[in-house]
Amino acid sequence: MSVKTEVKNDLTVCCIEGEIDINTAPDIKKVFEKLTAKKTPKIVINLTKVTYVDSSGLATLVEILKNMRAYGGRMRLTNMSHKIKSLFEITKLEKLFEIIADETEAIATFV
């Protein structure tokens, strides 16, 4: 698993590659703890290269969202595979997150 981070004006784009599960959750948390510690106002997480998510992975994303909301930050998830999107639908997390089809659109409309 790896996370590539790129700052674009007032927002930060993070591309996660690999699996988001119980094994990778601690490393993902560390990356985002650095961003939330700096109170990064807007984060776009691109999931194009994410092949697998388990319940711990979902919990990790919820925790990041919770940390961001605590200081008024916002997060968007983009480029989810059909399979991963179905997990968000099953768990009703689709209501909690801003899920945008692709990164370009997420950035262009992130006001």
Added chain:
Amino acid sequence: MNRRSDIGKSSLKIPSDVKYVREVSSGILKWLEPWKLDDSALFDIRLCVEEVVRNAIKHGNNDDKSLKVLVNYWLEGARLIIEVEDEGKGFDLGKVPDPTIEENIMKGSGRGIYIVRRLMDEMEFNDKGNKVRLTKYLK
């Protein structure tokens, strides 16, 4: 990890250590290779196996490495059946809160069993609550 294969049935027995979870799911997916299932079905099976085995280790056997988790899996026609049994006191499915309701949606845990229920065609616990049987209809 002990591996034993009977006619149509395979078994894996692992210590209660989460480092073996992936070995169980990989073993089952490899065993399923001849059936050439699509990626969606394989994703569901892997996810559900890993969730229930982890649940058996953590909540069933309380991470006690001296206790084992037994996984049996076989095919009955087009039905894949996976049984996961721990040596713990049992799990009360009725006490698992609904993770999708407003008061729980932001919680960090409690989604695993809910997801398994939705992705498998059947999920059934024994009376003691230490053995779960998952059924998936293979297309």
